[in-house]
Amino acid sequence: MAGQDDYMYLPLVDARAAINIKINLFAVVTEIGDSKHSKGTDYVCTLKIVDQSYSSPGISVNFFAEAISKLPHVKSCGDIVRLHRVLMQIYNGEVYCVFKKQYSSFALFEGKNSDCFIPYQFSAKIYVDHHDKEHVGRLRTWFLKELADAGVSNYSVLLKEIKTGGVFDLVCKVLYACQGPGDEWILFVWDGTDTPPVILQTDLDLEGKKPAPLHMEPLPLPVHVFRTFPHVGSILRISSGKYFEEIQLLQGVARWVKVRNMKCEIHSGLWKGVLEPVSKVRLLSDENDMILLRERNFNERISSGVHRWPSPSPSSLIETDYEHAAYATLMESLTHPVVTHKCKSIVRVIAAYPWRGEDLRSPVGGHYRIRLTLEDPTARIHAYIYGEDGVDFFGGHPASDVLSNKMNKLLGITKDKCSTFRDPPWVWCCLKSYYLDKNDVWGSRRYRVFATRLIS
DSSP: OOOGGGOOBOOHHHHTTOBTOEEEEEEEEEEEOOOEEOSSSSEEEEEEEEETTEEEEEEEEEEEESSGGGSOOOOSTTOEEEEEEEEEEEETTEEEEEEOTTTOEEEEEOOTTOOOOSOSEEOTTOOOOTTHHHHHHHHHHHHHHHHHHHTOOOOEEOGGGOOSSSOEEEEEEEEEEEEOSTTOEEEEEEOSSOOOOOOBOOOGGGTTTSOOOSOSSSSOOOHHHHTTSOSSSOOEEEEESSOOGGGGGSSSSOEEEEEEEEEEEEETTEEEEEEEEEEEEEEOOTTOHHHHHHHHHHHHHHHSGGGGSOSSOOOTTEEESOTTSOBOOHHHHHTOSSSSOEEEEEEEEEEEESOSGGGSBOTTTOOBEEEEEEEETTEEEEEEEETHHHHHHHTSOOOHHHHHHHHHHHHTOOSOTTOOOBOOOOEEEEEEEEESOTTSTTTTEEEEEOSEEEOO
16 A cells, blocks of 8 residues: 555645545544435535634535444544545535545544544544654644634633633533524533532512522423433533524434533523634534543542532531431422422522511411522522421521521621622522422422521
8 A cells, every 4th residue: 555655635725726636635623513314325424624724714524424433433623634535526616525435535633632643533445654643743733823823712611610701612411402582592501510609699679579580591491301401410501692503413412512612601690601703512422532531520429429419518507307318409309200209408598588587477477488599509499488397497486686697697698788799508408399280280399498497
């Protein structure tokens, strides 16, 4: 077989002029399409590639093969592809590249963060030679500089590391995608970690007229969708103001992706991801090293019960009588197969209505009636303290100022009257669910606090 020196690699800018000519290319992969059936009997996938001569918008390469296993399986955007005997074509004024299964060949190399020069996948016809090191090394160096010069993020974070301000990349699993108001699309994403608890700045006196939202989407998701979500780890809602091509590949099936150049905001104490005009969503292979690491870390987390808890550890502000019950996240309760059940969770009380000590008991009869808004890293719910459960919770019927002091501690209200910020503590809480309408048990489900005492 011929050696590497017999191959000449065209820059992409020159390749665009070589219509209907078989050529060889070395380039960086910037977009990964899904593998699917072509209109004929083959399978097809599309990659977008760039190099130093043509960094934007790049050239699409269509691969055809009789089996999915013979298509390129790119681990990550930024990896490098070597193509031999591919054909340049043009359609409707757009130049693209075609990989013909009869005579074309490819090799895939790890990208910018690797020092390995051995291809991790190659077709049967490929010639592997140590001279590849020069081409791969040059493309790695160029692409890193290209990212820096473009001012885009080369910084991947976990959900537990997100913050407001600045852009970043997020490797995550899209669990569900749906259309929101107008042209907005909402992605529900997860990586097995917990988003940071938010410092709250809400007016508790408005809870009666404008309660804290339980979720970002206009309407709650159907129960059958909720039941497909993991029980541990936060689910971030990412809003896209426009339709993008990958959205059709993310509907109906969970897929790992890399979201490029996104940002996060906080609305009503809830994290919200936002896609910017420069943002991109790229499909990832299930064999991607970043995905395997996240899955391994998650499996280790759920195998150790205490690591499923939110951080920091729960405060001693509350004690429960349900000591032997197993810990459950709010998502576990929301997706429980039986609508009526009991559980014990670690939560923050982010709002209460009413919340002032003098208003906690009804003026008629003097019984407690309070609606708490509880959250943990997985979900938010409303839970009610009513009647005798309130007597247990507050330790009888103390004076209004004592009740106010207890509620202030529970809600994270400091003694600094000039501060409007709140950071409620994590506390244990026993919950029982029930329903109001036997004809709509899930739609009328409610929660009550029981066997729980506020001791400080």
